[in-house]
Amino acid sequence: MKVVGDDCKLTPYWWDHVPRPAIPEVEPPGIVDVAIIGSGYTGLHAALQTTRGGKSTAVFDAEDAGWGCSTRNGGQISTSIKPSYEQLAKRHGPQRACDILKEGQRSLEFVNEFVAAERIDCDLRRVGRFHAAHNAAQYEALARRTANLPKGLEADAQMVPRSEQRSEIGTDVYWGGAVYPQHCAIDPARYHQGLLGRAQAAGAQIVPRSAVTRLDRDGVGFRLTTARGTVRARDVVVATNGYTGRSTPWLQRRVIPIGSYMIATEPLAADLIARLMPKGRIVTDTRKVVYYYRLSPDRRRILFGGRVSHDETDPRVSAPLLHRDMVNVFPELAQTRVTHSWMGFIAYTFDEIMHVGKHDGVHYAMGYCGSGVGAASYFGMRIGQQVLGRAEGRTALDGLAFQTRPFYTGKPWFLAASIRYYRWRDRRPV
Ligand SMILES: Cc1cc2nc3c(=O)[nH]c(=O)nc-3n(C[C@H](O)[C@H](O)[C@H](O)COP(=O)(O)OP(=O)(O)OC[C@H]3O[C@@H](n4cnc5c(N)ncnc54)[C@H](O)[C@@H]3O)c2cc1C
Secondary structure, three states: OOOOOOOOEOOOHHHHOOOOOOOOOOOOOOEEEEEEEOOOHHHHHHHHHHHHOOOOEEEEOOOOOOOOHHHOOOOEEOOOOOOOHHHHHHHHOHHHHHHHHHHHHHHHHHHHHHHHHHOOOOOOEOOOEEEEOOOHHHHHHHHHHHHOOOOOOOOOOEEEOHHHHHHOOOOOOOOOEEEEOOOEEOOHHHHHHHHHHHHHHHOOEEEOOOOEEEEEEEOOEEEEEEOOEEEEEEEEEEOOHHHOOOOOHHHHOOOEEEEEEEEEEOOOOHHHHHHHOOOOOEEEEOOOOOOEEEEOOOOOOEEEEEOOOOOOOOHHHHHHHHHHHHHHHOHHHOOOOEEEEEEEEEEEOOOOOOEEEEEOOEEEEEOOOOOOHHHHHHHHHHHHHHHOOOHHHOOOOOOOOOOOOOOOOOOOOOHHHHHHHHHHHHHOOO
């Protein structure tokens, strides 16, 4: 029996129950207060702020609404800031480091408060995250980092030694790990669907299948050339993250698109699920080339993600490779079939942190480095407030230099070599 058959769907598991919305193909408005490029979490949260703040707002997407990462992701919500306190303090000083990390904590709480306030039915649960150490040195480093956080940033984390690991996860491949009980799981596509509905109800005009191909200055505002005609806008927000393209070259030079790949298994027996993931937590590991996985909201399948090739590849090719890596963790799944395989482009940055701000009058929020469910929501909301000129829109990330590298134009020619290097580093025992 083939574990990845010809009937394996090459679309996100989430799209089975939340198909891409059929928004009529309308003419874009000739003039708006705010034009937003990208209809994922960033764009829609920005739109919600600007429409509710009284600004006419149009949201453009090159594809269907939410076609990007926001309906393809693993639905894991953590505190989203990748660099450690020490790394941030070295670069930006101790106070700024604290402020940046607190923004990450706020992003997690923001999604919880938003979903509750707007009554969005999207299986948001505080299941907690098990962050698994892939070797003994990483376990020690994790324990040290968890114990030594500065005042005000103490994480509610519990170390789980290898001897007790099976209470968290049905495998012996890890060296223990840390549990973060505050972290959450969500159905990303239902969340996006609810958010889209709120943005539309507030008056945002969604213009799907309408790529913005040029962005030019036009007096005090901008002129956007789209696949459906020209639009003038006083303000523009670029919310294109891993799909940032040629119409915004300054931003394209600052984000590194990287494919992240996922599979969904067929439904599993309840006793097997109870053995493999007894607490139903979301799981990540300490590898640089990380694996992440979780149960489906109905607790019947495992959704397993990561990166399995050096160059970008096809979801048909990544499916058996991800299955192989899943079986390394859970040998009991050797005969389990894969029903869905898909991918999307996340946006990395050269300093491994998201960026929020304004360049040449154009607002942007992007570069979530693979952790954008909470962060894109929160910083999308903040950039919307910045467009309105509101003081609460300020963030600890404002004004951080958004780095690029010489000769980098948006095509990451160095990616395969970097992945090779990080994989080699991940295999070392220290
Ligand atoms: C497989 C996978 C798993 C992930 N898992 C997690 C996870 O578990 N937890 C987590 O926190 N994060 C995860 N992420 C990352 C997270 O999904 C993203 O960081 C987040 O969704 C980014 O949202 P966004 O709105 O900024 O961008 P996106 O949702 O990617 O939206 C950008 C949109 O811009 C549109 N666009 C681009 N160019 C143009 C143009 N010129 N004109 C008009 N439209 C344009 C695109 O069509 C796209 O729809 C994952 C990502 C992937 C791919």
